[in-house]
Amino acid sequence: MEGKAHIPEAASPATKASPGSLRLIEQSLTKARKFYAPKAVADWSIHFYQYANRLAYQYFLREMNGINSTLVFLYFLNDDDMGGPTSEEEWQGSSHLIHAVLGVPKDLTPHGVFSVFLDSRLLQDAV
Numbered sequence: 001m002e003g004k005a006h007i008p009e010a011a012s013p014a015t016k017a018s019p020g021s022l023r024l025i026e027q028s029l030t031k032a033r034k035f036y037a038p039k040a041v042a043d044w045s046i047h048f049y050q051y052a053n054r055l056a057y058q059y060f061l062r063e064m065n066g067i068n069s070t071l072v073f074l075y076f077l078n079d080d081d082m083g084g085p086t087s088e089e090e091w092q093g094s095s096h097l098i099h100a101v102l103g104v105p106k107d108l109t110p111h112g113v114f115s116v117f118l119d120s121r122l123l124q125d126a127v
Contacts, residue, residue, distance in 0.1 A: 015045055015049050015053075022045070025045060025053075026043075026045050028056050028060065029044035029045055029052055029053070029056050030044070031056075031059065031064075032044070032052070032055055032056035032058075032059040032060075033052075033102070033103070035059050035063060036055060036059070036102075036104045036105070036108070036111065037102065037103040037104045037105070039103065040102065040103020040104065041103070042101060042102050042103050044056070044102060047101050047102070048098045048101060048102055051073075051098050051102070052102055054071060054073075055071070055102075055104070055108075055113065057071075058071040058111065058112060058113060059111075062111070062112060068112075069112060070112045070113075070114065071112060071113045071114070072114050072115075072116050073095070073113070073114070073115045073116070074116050074118060075088075075091040075115065075116065075117045075118070076117075076118055076119075076120045077091075077117055077118065077119045077120060078119050078120050078121050079120040080120075084120075088117045091115070091117060092115075095115060
């Protein structure tokens with residue numbers, strides 16, 4: 001199906017870290033999960049690991065170290081070379097699924113997390 005190439009990328013596999021590193025990663029992900037989604041019980045090291053890891057890093061910067069930071073998930077539309085989604089709705093559907101599985105709220109803007117949608121045709125016109 002056209003327009004779905006990037007969406008499966010969001011379903012990144014679990015980390016392949018060594019056992020020692022895995023313990024540290026799981027501890028960091030658990031702290032972030034308890035912050036963003038206190039009632040969630042999902043294991044963030046298994047499903048949507050890359051997304052969860054980015055949230056954990058944002059938590060590390062802002063909450064643990066007091067560093068003012070913003071996390072932007074940049075979604076490209078109409079990328080003909082990659083056959084990616086052509087609408088914000090496709091990406092938003094993927095994002096809603098990720099949030100549901102991880103147990104995080106739909107809106108993370110209060111935590112400095114934003115979604116931006118960029119039509120890649122605008123970039124082609126600029127070159």
